[in-house]
Amino acid sequence: MNELQPLIIVTMTELTEKNIRDAFPKAVVQSSEADGALILKLNATMLLPVCELLRSNPELGFDYLADITAIDWKDRIELVYRITALARNEKIVLRVDLDRANPTIDSVSSVWKGAIFQEREVYDLMGVVFTGHPDLRRILLPEDWEGYPLRKDYVIPD
Amino acid sequence: MSSRIRTEIVEMNMGPQHPSTHGVLRLAVRLDGEVIVEAKPDVGYLHRGIEKLAELRSYVQFIPITDRIDYLASMLQNAAYVGAVEKLGGIEVPERAEYIRLIMMELQRIASHLVFFGAMALDLGATTPFLYAFREREDILDLFEMVCGARLTYNYFRPGGVSRDLPAGFYAKAKSYIAKQREKLPEYDDLFTCNQIFIARTRGVGVISAEDAINWSLSGPSLRGSGVAYDVRKVDPYCVYDKLDWQVVTKNGGDVQSRFLVRVEEIRQSLNMVEQALDMVPEGELKCKTPLRLKLPEGEVYHHIESARGDVGVYLVSDGAEKPYRMHWRSPSFVNLGAIDSVARGWKVADLVAILGSLDVVLGEVDR
Numbered sequence: 056m057n058e059l060q061p062l063i064i065v066t067m068t069e070l071t072e073k074n075i076r077d078a079f080p081k082a083v084v085q086s087s088e089a090d091g092a093l094i095l096k097l098n099a100t101m102l103l104p105v106c107e108l109l110r111s112n113p114e115l116g117f118d119y120l121a122d123i124t125a126i127d128w129k130d131r132i133e134l135v136y137r138i139t140a141l142a143r144n145e146k147i148v149l150r151v152d153l154d155r156a157n158p159t160i161d162s163v164s165s166v167w168k169g170a171i172f173q174e175r176e177v178y179d180l181m182g183v184v185f186t187g188h189p190d191l192r193r194i195l196l197p198e199d200w201e202g203y204p205l206r207k208d209y210v211i212p213d
Numbered sequence: 214m215s216s217r218i219r220t221e222i223v224e225m226n227m228g229p230q231h232p233s234t235h236g237v238l239r240l241a242v243r244l245d246g247e248v249i250v251e252a253k254p255d256v257g258y259l260h261r262g263i264e265k266l267a268e269l270r271s272y273v274q275f276i277p278i279t280d281r282i283d284y285l286a287s288m289l290q291n292a293a294y295v296g297a298v299e300k301l302g303g304i305e306v307p308e309r310a311e312y313i314r315l316i317m318m319e320l321q322r323i324a325s326h327l328v329f330f331g332a333m334a335l336d337l338g339a340t341t342p343f344l345y346a347f348r349e350r351e352d353i354l355d356l357f358e359m360v361c362g363a364r365l366t367y368n369y370f371r372p373g374g375v376s377r378d379l380p381a382g383f384y385a386k387a388k389s390y391i392a393k394q395r396e397k398l399p400e401y402d403d404l405f406t407c408n409q410i411f412i413a414r415t416r417g418v419g420v421i422s423a424e425d426a427i428n429w430s431l432s433g434p435s436l437r438g439s440g441v442a443y444d445v446r447k448v449d450p451y452c453v454y455d456k457l458d459w460q461v462v463t464k465n466g467g468d469v470q471s472r473f474l475v476r477v478e479e480i481r482q483s484l485n486m487v488e489q490a491l492d493m494v495p496e497g498e499l500k501c502k503t504p505l506r507l508k509l510p511e512g513e514v515y516h517h518i519e520s521a522r523g524d525v526g527v528y529l530v531s532d533g534a535e536k537p538y539r540m541h542w543r544s545p546s547f548v549n550l551g552a553i554d555s556v557a558r559g560w561k562v563a564d565l566v567a568i569l570g571s572l573d574v575v576l577g578e579v580d581r
Contacts, residue, residue: 090515119443120430121517122526124541135528137515141427141441144448169430172551180264195257195580204265205539211265 236576374500433523438472
């Protein structure tokens, strides 16, 4: 009993990250933490498989897609997904960089239906194309609108 | 005989000028007789491009625009935005201001739920409850007018506090409003909540299971009506909600009636919260000193609050300038409305009015 046991402290976010890295060793480009949430930068091609894992793995249980948005960094477009595991209020932020000239990514609407409207909004205002989306159309702007207003080089019409 | 009668799917537009669509919403409905085959929402009529507007204005200049996002709950929109600015800027809020904010936010929630109550009744053909609800809401608007001079678009929150102190007489007037509202709530129940026609039109109608509600990213009373106890005030406490005694309201039915009852019960909870907070407001500063031309450090923040309609999230990205590099507004009305097609299918067209009403969307917040 007197022997010293190695003390391993494993936090919730560390466990989550380990689960993802074990399943997809090459998916995570970078990881950090802010506001108690794990932030993972992912390879764009790995977003959908990681999301499927996040929701379907009972140990992870990320069942609630809180928000999807995008930022135009002028040299790339970055998507930001906020997902919560409601049962233990754990949050994760997934970030993906897309080529600004041809921003295309797999839709996660097959994982969370809440993505259907939110992806349409990102498509409408930022011009990101979500492949596999069931109904990808403009949503806030008229169908014949030209350009994507939240892009930094968008010229506001008179 | 019946096989000789030719039937076909009929396409029908509900809105954008229909009174029960709560503003300018168009539902493109496909009907098989009376039964809904599809109900696709067409939104954007009120789109003002607030995310782009935010990039073109200083942090303080944007506050009045938040009033116009969900115009039935402007105080709460103020709170979401200012909260994000404070979080990114590391701005402290004096305790007196926190309690005043809480009083305003909860009074606003009551005012918004009263509009819901009246509008729901009106949608289902009952006119009187609407007049009852607006009579009491008027008292709340009077209180807001006393505090900040405006009845709908308050522009009351500031980074680091609030713009004005509670005026003389506010305490007494607020207390007498609470007493009056408590006296009137049983009247609402007698007239409408326990009305057989209302129950027949809402119980078991438009059922959303807890699993579906979560999968559709619903939030607010529309999620709690499916039995999911998710309330940002409890799970990610902000302001001084953790210092008050209150409960998250849930109902397990998942139907129109459950979503309705959650909001009615939340009026009672909010009255208790305002009553407690009124007696807890400490003396002290109203606002910490922040420059009008506020610059926030480089970085980003996501701040969310429980608004009257659900989870309002504000995402701010700063490059260190006086204006945000990017601002995103997570709108609960928009996300909740996304579920309507799937919820309405299989119900009768008359139920669609009840289902839409029970999701309580505000088109200003949907379209932003």
